[in-house]
Amino acid sequence: MFRNAPRLLSRAIGYSSSISRGRAMSDLPAAPTVDSAFVEAWKKVTPNIEPPKTPLSFMKPRPPTPSSIPSKITVNFVLPYQSELSTKEVDMVIIPATTGQMGVLPGHVATIAELKPGILSVHEGSEVTKYFISSGFAFIHANSFADIVAVEAVPVDHIDPSLVQKGLAEFTQKLSSASTDLEKAEAQIGVDVHSALNYAITG
């Protein structure tokens, strides 16, 4: 049904992007990259201006869920200022979810996980790369794609232990002397991050 949907849509509307027509000819059962309902509604209201594009048209479509479990999991690890890993095929990823360290293997059930400050380790064959990430989100899709979005990440060997100790002491002291809820929350966050950093260097 989905395979015919783009073909039918591109026949029904006069304005059809060549992308969706091309999609109908190739065999991908994916949604068309142009939301036709939006384009139609737009044309009715403002016929003189081209409708704006939407992010879906700028993205490569994801492959559908395969029937058998693939051997590798494809990881996208992105930060605001850099895409650390993009579509890298690895054996296993261990992510620091709020409920604890979670290992992700190919064929993992689809999950949305909120991350706490901790170590993210990527296992590829025999080599392991460890990053310390501040919080973020991880999405694991049914087609063995893992998207990890974090705000900051550093390789573990870039962390300076003396600064970590200093920060931990400072925030513990702030926590004990905090008066308002906001100050307490901020100090608590500082303590959490620094103790996780401490654990990362020592553990």
Add this chain to the structure above:
Amino acid sequence: MAMAATVRREGRRLLPIISSSPNPSRSALISDELGPQGARSISTQIVRNRMKSVKNIQKITKAMKMVAASKLRAIQVRAENSRGLWQPFTALLGDAPSIDVKKNVIVTISSDKGLCGGINSTSVKISKGFYKLNSGPDKETKYVVLGEKAKAQLVRDSKKNIDLCITELQKNPLNYTQVAVLADEILKNVEFDALRIVFNKFQSVVSFIPTLSTILSPEVVERESESGGKLGDLDSYEIEGGETKAEILQNLAEFQFSCVMFNAILENACSEQGARMSAMDSSSRNAGEMLDRLTLTYNRTRQASITTELIEIISGASALTG
């Protein structure tokens, strides 16, 4: 006496031929000075002044183009690196610009400085078009404006619909923390069912694509995933961590907003510099052409005055001898 009269008539005949070129730049130089025979001549001084000012303008616009090119190089790298940031969210939640909700908030991103071509007008036109698209009974659409230029245009006719106005974004170099604080402010002050971000995506130095990103509030996401449709398989995702699904969805929506905003602001800044580069480039080219035309006029004027002098001398000499 008769010969002087013929020479005078000839002189008058010569003048119109010299200064009859249909030069558009001449129309602005009309400071007609009456010459010796009552004929008009344009002073070379005026043309020279105009040439000097046009040359200065050309230099300024060329310099602005260089500055914009260097700024573009710096920010393009960052924008391209941040492009991976919104893709996971779109991969998870899909993209539904045609979704029907009651409260829409349109976040229009524009520049603070001008002279950047038509990108700000495009953003405002798209925002207004979207406003019209989503107007209806018991539907509310509000604006949040980032940047002076869009504010100036939207304040004119939609003043009561603007919720928040944020300017001077680029005073300090853009970074994620700043955008996160901004996103926090917007989320605190504005109620929304769906947030629409309008910006110009940077495709290349000469092409900027107006883009509309949609972010749904957690309640709408919940509603859509339960009713099936585009977000139908969101339910199949297990939720790790947090106490309830609603809390996770709330955090997810806020995080998505800040990530998408960060990318949008960077892309818009890139587009602004690119548009400014091409605007300044065409401006300096126009100034160059204007300078060429003025140079021709100047030479013609100069030669005309020399010829006039020669005529006077010769006619004077022939009057003496003849």
